[in-house]
Amino acid sequence: KAGVTQTPRYLIKTRGQQVTLSCSPISGHRSVSWYQQTPGQGLQFLFEYFSETQRNKGNFPGRFSGRQFSNSRSEMNVSTLELGDSALYLCASSFGPLGDTEAFFGQGTRLTVV
């Protein structure tokens, strides 16, 4: 079956702009979680959605938001982009809530803010 699909794979944006990233989970999976990976901070948890509800949120400013649709696809939005938002953004899907079942990761979206 198809894996986790993230679009776009690469993105270049200007400071102050906003961006929306998309994640399509594996069919039947209800949990989607998002992560930011930078060379300095490593992998950090952003948030998790399960059955269209945000279950958990990491320590990120309110400029980072997300949502999940009824088909479990999820979007992540970052407003007023800063240079420090340049990172690899990964999403993962799992059948059950994050941590209870195995997570499958997408290839990521590499965002560059200039």
Next chain:
Amino acid sequence: KNEVEQSPQNLTAQEGEFITINCSYSVGISALHWLQQHPGGGIVSLFMLSSGKKKHGRLIATINIQEKHSSLHITASHPRDSAVYICAVRYNTDKLIFGTGTRLQVFP
């Protein structure tokens, strides 16, 4: 201070060697994950553990709940095992906390 500590940070090995990567955490957890990340960014989930030991092919993961420690072993290492290996733990807050990763290079 990172709540998840991995060691070593970097590891080089010759093909065929037995490799161990360690992960320590600070308080009780509900689950621990081992992840593999190849250049280019894609992450593969290798194991999810809450107790004991799991084996998949040449990979073995163990966890000692009392000592708050997990190990990932690779037997008969191969150049294709070259990757970053990341430990992640799930505390009762339900969030995943990640280690800083171990960069493994296996030379032929």
